[in-house]
């Protein structure tokens with residue numbers, strides 16, 4: 365499984381392979397670590413973390429749609445203190461890259477999260493969530509204006525020496541402007557996409573299905589949208605991009621890599637098949653064999669080159 | 675908890691859109707306990723639709739044979755797909771999941787409240803209650819939906835039925851029926867599974883009679899293993915994951931808001 369051809373560099377550090385899990389779909393890795401060795405993955409992104417514990421949104425929080433899932437979890441998490449005491453010690457021992465996803469409701473909260481986590485060992489990078497559609501204030505508001513996105517990025521950058529990844533929202537008119545703004549503000553990498561707003565109505569009860577009324581759509585249904593955002597952002601920035609949104613197969617992952625992703629993350633597909641990330645890792649090695657490509661890094665952004673294979 | 679490819683040994687149409695499955699799945703059967711559930715992946719091969727697995731309670735756990743039995747009602751795409759499987763087909767399963775019922779052998783007299791398709795998990799707990807004196811209250815919309823009655827009759831002769839249309843047992847619901855028959859000395863524990871309004875009424879009645887018990891709940895699920903936080907219900911200590919802290923909860927912990 366340890367195929368050196370799959371090693372990718374995201375900024376300063378290397379991942380053993382380009383396959384991560386997406387924040388919020390993998391908890392703090394405990395559950396899926398009982399089904400397979402999480403150490404086989406390139407890395408994991410932990411559930412979105414806030415300064416204070418959060419109870420999350422009222423149920424129902426999930427609704428399935430054609431090849432998709434709408435969730436309105438509402439950033440339920442144990443808060444920073446409990447994370448440091450109960451979850452981080454476990455994450456440190458996983459044997460894979462640990463991405464801590466942070467969400468603030470104010471700029472100060474982002475700064476606080478970043479500076480406290482800066483003092484901790486075992487964290488590979490911070491993923492700054494400025495794109496959560498499921499909380500009333502903060503969350504996505506920081507992700508839809510280039511200046512606000514840059515301000516959050518700069519604040520986190522100044523508060524920590526850890527690599528800073530900024531997670532972008534697809535719910536914007538010009539994603540490239542946001543991407544350039546966070547790059548300029550010091551982001552080491554961009555991750556995209558977070559979920560798209562969506563809803564469903566229960567025609568028996570004549571009410572929205574979700575307790576929160578609306579939620580975020582993910583899964584195979586959003587893949588083409590994610591890929592297009594990635595394509596545009598790749599052209600607009602120089603920093604590495606971690607792509608996600610509906611990735612479910614090795615072929616999906618290859619599409620993202622060819623569109624410009626240095627690494628990919630698997631989210632909703634975990635629910636369809638918990639072994640998805642392992643299958644993608646194997647599938648990538650298989651593709652390199654069959655297509656006689658030296659390293660997966662040789663494929664990053666290759667679809668942008670005019671002289672593709674005929 | 676693990677992923678196992680089970681083999682469908684038998685599928686029976688029980689009428690009224692109800693189906694009974696016997697699945698050979700040694701590893702899950704070996705670990706499973708009454709009240710726990712499994713997720714069944716209801717799509718084939720490359721298909722991503724339906725995307726999510728479907729949760730089902732265990733109707734019977736036959737450890738010696740390595741078999742699990744499910745009883746389900748066809749209500750949508752996943753259950754419709756499952757109802758069309760043939761003997762010999764393989765089914766991808768994840769389980770056993772969640773926290774099951776307290777062992778009934780800890781009690782001397784037990785009440786069981788089954789509402790409609792909430793019956794299956796209660797059958798598995800009744801099967802380990804053979805030494806225990808138990809009474810079943812079983813309700814459904816009509817007679818045809820009261821299934822496996824013969825099998826229940828083999829385990830106890832204290833069975834009280836109710837149907838919405840009066841086609842079997844008393845017309846009305848089992849909670850009204852139970853409240854006319856029970857007092858605080860009737861039992862020292864109860865188990866209930868069924869629609870929310872029924873569970874709420876059972877809980878209220880049992881609280882009045884000061885009999886403790888457990889409720890098995892349902893909520894929409896994605897991962898089934900505790901990772902996504904999608905399946906929470908309200909409890910006295912905040913939101914709890916039905917797939918992990920449940921599906922069985924102590925009745926006094928469950929908060930009904932309706």
Ligand SMILES: Cc1cc2nc3c(=O)[nH]c(=O)nc-3n(C[C@H](O)[C@H](O)[C@H](O)COP(=O)(O)OP(=O)(O)OC[C@H]3O[C@@H](n4cnc5c(N)ncnc54)[C@H](O)[C@@H]3O)c2cc1C
Nearest residue numbers: 728729730731745746747749750751752753794892893894
């Ligand atoms: C712990 C647990 C145990 C269960 N045990 C049984 C059982 O023994 N027998 C049985 O017939 N049913 C049981 N159910 C309900 C069963 O899971 C649903 O009927 C089934 O998921 C419906 O899927 P569908 O594709 O046919 O319906 P659709 O309506 O097409 O499903 C759409 C989505 O809604 C979800 N959903 C729909 N109804 C329910 C429901 N009542 N509870 C949870 N999710 C739902 C589905 O899983 C799916 O994600 C149980 C549910 C849970 C949570």
Ligand SMILES: Cc1cc2nc3c(=O)[nH]c(=O)nc-3n(C[C@H](O)[C@H](O)[C@H](O)COP(=O)(O)O)c2cc1C
Nearest residue numbers: 386387388412435493557558582583609610631632
């Ligand atoms: C149940 C669920 C919870 C999520 N929670 C978070 C979160 O806490 N923080 C975050 O940045 N993204 C969260 N996301 C978004 C995912 O990380 C990912 O960006 C998105 O789902 C698209 O990828 P996918 O289609 O592979 O799931 C969540 C997604 C789902 C489905």
Ligand code: FES
Nearest residue numbers: 898900903905917
């Ligand atoms: S279904 Fe994911 S936490 Fe329960």
